[in-house]
Amino acid sequence: MTGFNLGPRARLSIELALAATSGDDHMMRPLEKDARTLGMTGAEIDMARSGSSFDFQVSKAIALALAPNSERRTCAMAAGIDAQVCAEIEAIAASHMTRSGLTSA
Numbered sequence: 001m002t003g004f005n006l007g008p009r010a011r012l013s014i015e016l017a018l019a020a021t022s023g024d025d026h027m028m029r030p031l032e033k034d035a036r037t038l039g040m041t042g043a044e045i046d047m048a049r050s051g052s053s054f055d056f057q058v059s060k061a062i063a064l065a066l067a068p069n070s071e072r073r074t075c076a077m078a079a080g081i082d083a084q085v086c087a088e089i090e091a092i093a094a095s096h097m098t099r100s101g102l103t104s105a
Contacts, residue, residue: 003080004057004061004079004080004081004082004085006061006085006088006089008038009035009038009040009058010055010057010058010061011092012031012034012035012038012040012048013035013040013044013047013048013053013058013061013062014048014061014062014065014089014092014093015027015031015092015096016028016031016032016035016045016048016049017048017049017050017051017052017062017065017066018065018066018092018093018096019031019049019096020048020049020050020051021051021066022096028049032045035048048062051063051066056079057079057080057081060072060075060076060079060081061076061081061085061089063075063076064076064081064086064089064090064093065089065090065092065093065096066093068089068090068093068094073086073090076089
């Protein structure tokens with residue numbers, strides 16, 4: 001399980017999970033439309049909104065995005081997601097938090 005690619009489907013899965021977790025309904029519809037355009041099924045979209053995926057590595061990526069911490073990063077790396085991709089996932093999560101106004105003090 002090496003060479004995980006943070007491609008469009010994985011990114012959208014992460015964005016869907018982050019939007020659903022934060023209750024960002026304004027972003028949900030365009031994200032779902034983009035997901036369908038990429039060929040994601042309704043079940044895949046539902047899984048992403050619930051914070052998971054049918055794909056093991058994408059599930060680990062989503063988990064890291066939802067709770068970026070050293071434990072989740074270690075699990076993601078054990079699943080074959082390299083440190084650079086983990087940093088990208090954490091940046092996506094941080095960007096979402098900033099856009100949603102959910103930054104912690």
